[in-house]
Amino acid sequence: MSALGRITTMSLNATWRTYLSPNNLMWIVGIPIILSFVISLWIGGGDGFSRSSEWLAFETPKGDLASGEYPKVSIVFGVYLIFVLSALLTRAGTIHEETTKGTLQRTLAAGVPQWEIIAAHAASLVLVGLVQAVVFIAVTGALGTPWLATGWISVVLPVLGVIVATAGLAIAVAGLVQSSGLIQVIGGGGPSILALLGGAFFPLEVAPAGVQRLAPVNPVYWAVEALAGGFVYDGFSSQATPLAVLLLIGVTGMVIGVQGLRRHEM
């Protein structure tokens, strides 16, 4: 079997096993969908400008009605961001669990190079993220979230950017932190903090200046910018910079993580 074949087999197997676990299934797709649904019930529809009057009107920057759906979409997107970060960061610890269980050593002894195992691990993180995104967007869309109000590109590009950036971060965390227990803790608490500091749930304009200055180093901030760029502002030209930053975060995370894993696992 070729290297590509082995990587594909290992990553598909890891993704399959992830979604076979009822506990993972519940936390990766079940709870975020339920939470999004509950939240969307009280946010309701509308264009986000509820206090128009005879002499005072509101318009979105694009001047259309569709981009007025942004507040509803952005809140559900915020829930998604927390759970994609949580899911991928938590799954990043599995490579250390494999070391503990001995399956990593057995795979290495069978002649599979270490870089293939790390590549398969990274690929499985991206696959887990993709499956989660497809299920989450499909189900919340069916429950009323207008994801495609301004076209598929407004949503698909930010989601892909988030998955790449988060997979990179997850690999970086796995490379820097050797304890799967500590990775669980980071995966449990870190995403909520990143989401709050990145403006996923409330506009950063109300945050103190220090928090606003910190936002550009936070992937959640760029994910929200990418979504707003597509939904509210100038489409792809507004999304290009946030997407480039997300890609950069992903690649940098992968490089740091791979170096860490190569140093510690051998």
Add this chain to the structure above:
Amino acid sequence: MIMSLRQTGAIAVHHLRRVALDGAPIWLIGMPLVIIYVLGVTMSGLFTAEFTPAKPFRVVVAAAEPGPETSGTVRLLVGELSQAPDFFVVEQASGKEAARQAVLGRTADAAVVVSAEGPAFTVIASPGSVVADVVAGTLRHMEREGVIASGASSSGSPPRSQSPAQGAAADEAGSPPGPVAADAIFDAPWEGVGAFQYFSAAIMIMFMTFAGHSAMTYTVKDRATGAYLRIRSIGVSRGTYLAAGVVSSALVGAAFSTLMALITRVLFHVHWGDPLAWSLLTVTGAVSVAALSFLVMAVLPDNPKTVESAGSTIYTILSFLGGSTVPLTIMPDWFTRLFAWLPNRRMLDGYLAVAQGVTTGSLVSELTGIIVTAAVLMAVATLVTRAWKREGA
């Protein structure tokens, strides 16, 4: 009887010791403190009526169509908005399209377009943004003050002691509160407290549920490892063992809350109010959490991982509904009323009210509600255990 109590105490203290030595303090104490700090800093704007942006909003003003009337209003608006340099940096644009392009290209946060036909003022901004609300609030204030007219013609500028933006903020805030009765505080106890006060109570309750449940999980773990049967073989009754689980869960919850209250008092200067009222709330709350954990354990198979993750799921959802993760200040009225009966929500209301000066006498209904909930949960859990979980099953 005395022997049973001694056994219950010994097992409960052992569970408490296991939780304390299991690395739990790192995430049970460290994690909530970090979350309280982050939320206290970032969400402070949601807990005060006096809002000033960290940097002024960039606003462009333009006339939809040329004319002396609209041009005059544009000049008036630019002048008025410029009086609040902490809120606005104002520029004039050549027309509606130029103003829209400025917002679309993100060189401006919002635009105000003045028109002689249709609505006199159109605010162009991202929907749901703070700048849209601030600009609209300022325009409304100016209209009420007679600075601008809803027909887009200027009506002159009466003397004022505050800028339009400050006036708009004052409109939103209303009159300053005087002494408030306990009943009024319980209507919305989150109003009038700061972000650190709110989140110290809210996050403490959330992690108290996790702490209490982690103690209960040890009871299930003992079944899985065989420790339970060994303890039973030396004469400890089943009821005593289960009671020890509930007591240890309540003890862990109460001990955790006490520790958190002390730490947040020192670190964030959080005021917790009357110690007696606080203690009663904490003890009854911890018992209600223990009762719910007991019910979770009773209805699920004796698998520690299943009980642990089911508890985490239930408490995470309860935390959301009870106002621990998303502040009740931004929740709609129906949401705050619908889930007011939840024990964790009653605890939050109680802690916030006590912090505002409510004493034990006014807490009777909250305490009764928590105790009744705990008693019902405990009774159901006991019935389920007796009916479904025969010894050795």
